[in-house]
Amino acid sequence: MCKFPPARTAAQPEQLDHARQQRRLQRQLGRVHEQRVAEPWRVMTWVWRTICAALIPIALREVPRALERFLLHLARQRTGYRERRVAAFYRSLMVAAG
DSSP: OOOSSOOOOOOOHHHHHHHHHHHHHHHHHHHTHHHHHHOHHHHHHHHHHHHHHHHSSSOGGGHHHHHHHHHHHHHSOOTTOOOOHHHHHHHHHHHHHO
16 A cells, blocks of 8 residues: 655755755856856857757867868769659649640
8 A cells, every 4th residue: 555645765865966966056157147147148159159069070170171071972973863853843843834
């Protein structure tokens, strides 16, 4: 038989450690509150670059070289592949229009 509400258990060490980390983070953010408010554009730019760096699997300084390689890959002549659907659709429209 289950008792309701369940008895409280002592907090797990991981939960305590997580709570400490959260408090430490809040203190750190509190210390830089004035600067965050005074420099919103720079903070936003820093956050954006951080997110981009986390999502892109290459260093940002390597993007021009990687982009060039990617565009070369897209521009390759693809022989033996079927005609693109949009090209076939456009051709059928031109035939239907006379």
